[in-house]
Amino acid sequence: MPYHKFKCSECIPEREKHAVVKGPGEDLTSCLPLGYKNTIPGTISERGCAYCGAKHVIGAPMKDVIHMSHGPVGCTYDTWQTKRYISDNDNFQLKYTYATDVKEKHIVFGAEKMLKQNIIEAFKAFPNIKRMSLYQTCATALIGDDINAIAQEVMDEMPEVDIFVCNSPGFAGPSQSGGHHKINLAWLDQKVGTFEPKITSKYVINYVGDYNIQGDSEVMADYFKRMGIQVLSTFTGNGSYDDLRGMHLAHLNVLECARSAEYICNELKVRYGIPRLDIEGFGFKPLGESLMKVGMFFGLEKEAQAIIDEETARWKPELDWYAKRLKGIKVCLWPGGSKLWHWAHVIHEEMGLDVVSVYTKFGHQGDMEKGVARCQEGALAIDDPNELEGIEAMKTLKPDVIFTGVRPGEVAKKLRVQYLNAHAYHNGPYKGFEGWVRFARDIYNAVYSPIHQLSGLDISKDEIATDIGFSTRQMISDVNISKDEATPIEERPYTGDYDSVTKLRGKTYPNAPGQLVDVV
Structure with missing residues (x-):
């Protein structure tokens, strides 16, 4: 079996079956790490809880809703604004977060009365918002607060409002994926079929x-x-x-x-x-x-x-420009969930990146199966890694960049490994044809960042920090531009603003950005 044992986890022998190396011709039955198991006691997991999966991942992007958490304020704060779930109603759901702020006295005497008061106060504070999602947390679930009954009381007294109740406390599953399941079915059971939106198309x-x-x-x-x-x-x-x-x-x-x-x-x-x-x-x-x-x-x-x-003709030349300069760059694909297999093959095939590791913090066996099947031979696949395992993997694999979340990303910075935010993006969106080019640009800027190169210099030893350790050269597009078109690409200043590059796009050269600095 191709299991990989981390030195830092030798004291937790069960961890060995949660990491494998994909060998040549490896079939999935022998190289899948265990997935979606309860976190092993003694390991410092990076997982989110079921409440986080329900409220933070699924519920919070709904735009015209007051998202109320019934529990300690820390639960609410931890799931607020860590992802850029924008909306076209001035990002209402990002600007505010709501919690009943349960204290020790409420654990003893109950918090239902306070919950009802909080719900009514929230609706009065935002009279134009008539919808609410109400989330249970560990503390209030353990003391037995009946949030369904309180929500129904408020709706009976205020018939113009509608409240969705999500009973997904943190302990409702082994990871945040358990919360995904809970809120999916709760929404279907409670709300689907209770409203008739206008149909405007045959499709x-x-x-x-x-x-x-x-x-x-x-x-x-x-x-x-x-x-x-x-x-x-x-x-x-x-x-x-x-x-x-x-x-x-x-x-x-x-x-x-x-x-x-x-x-x-x-x-x-x-x-x-x-x-x-x-x-x-x-x-x-x-x-x-x-x-x-x-x-x-x-x-x-x-x-x-x-x-x-249309989109391919417009954006493929730019993607090719980046792909030539990213070929052979080593990356760790540590995004958490489905991007494990959405990206595992295509970043190699279309950008030339070499995937040396994949991991998931809350994925199931199906996610691992698709991810391992798509990634390259020799890649290290890890389920539910802890911080020390991540550090050991980076020191061993020596990637140029990792795609992950903020917490492991900040650890990577300390090891001088660049990271891109796979959860909330650096400069998204990354979906779509233009978005994929934007992703390639962010990878390029991370890998070839002059500041990143300078960060590896020791000013106590290097004679002149700005002159030692790197050199720059202009990378000019090789696209042919006819004389009667606008200013040639090579004469345009590159500001680093992707929108400015987009505005400069001409009819016959939807191609590469202009002057870029490549650090070698």
Whole structure:
């Protein structure tokens, strides 16, 4: 068996079966690490809890909702603004967070009365918001507060409001994935079928499993609209509470992140007969194939192909420019959930990156199976890693950059390993054709950052820190530009602002950025 034992975890022998190295010709039955198990006592896990998976990942992106947590304020604070779930209503759900702020006295005497008071006060503070999601936490679940009954009391007294109750305390599952499951089914049981949104097209979908990180959902929704498809609801990025109550009227569920939202898709098929179609929004080839699959379902192949051709012609030259300069760069793909397998193959195939490790903090065996199958031979696959294992892996594998979250990312910085935020992005969105180029640009800027190069110099030993250790050269695009077009690319200053590059795009050269500094 190709199990990998970390030296730092020798005192926890069970950890050995949670990490494997993918060998040549390895079949999945012998190289899958154990996944979705309870965290082993003694290891410092990076996992989130089930409450985090329900409130932070699934619930909070809903835009026109007061998200109220019934528990200590720390639970709420930990799940506030750590992802960039933007919305088109001035980011209401990002600006405010709500907690009943349970104290020790409430654990003794109960907190139901305070909960009701908090709910009413929140609605009065925001009179234009008539919807609320109410989340249970460990503390109030353990003392038995009946949040369903309190929510119903408020709705009886205030008939203009509607409250969704999510009973997913932190201990409701081995990881945040347990919370995904809880909120998926709770939403379906409580709210789906209770509202009839307006149907404006012959082709209607729910876009499921996307959370509009820096605008991801809007990018994909734009493609669907250009095909003539109505996006009835987005579960839950930039999603409207009432639109999501009408999910039962869609003709197709288009699923992006299977780990977080396949549960509601499967149940919608059972209860309402709505089929499920899995797609991928990352990478030119996977995205093109996904748009075509949706097009084929509705008989809109021509419309899908027109988008693919237009976007590819516009953005592929830029992607190729970056790919030439990223070939052979070593990366650790440590994103947490579905990006493990959404990215494992395509960043190698389309950007030339070498994936030396993959991991998941809360994925199931299915995630590991797809991720390991897609990544390169020799990659180290890890389930539920702790901080010391991550440090040991970076020291052993010596990656140029890791794609992960803020906490392990900050640890990587101390080891002088660049990181990109795989959860909330650095400069997203990363979905879509343009987004994939934006991702490549962020990787390029991370790897070739002059500041990063300078950080490795020891000013107590190096004679002149600014002159020792690196050199720069101008990288000029080799695109041919006709005389009658605007200022040639090589004469344009590169500001580092991707939007400025986009505005400079011409009709016949949707190509590479202009002057870039490559540090060697």
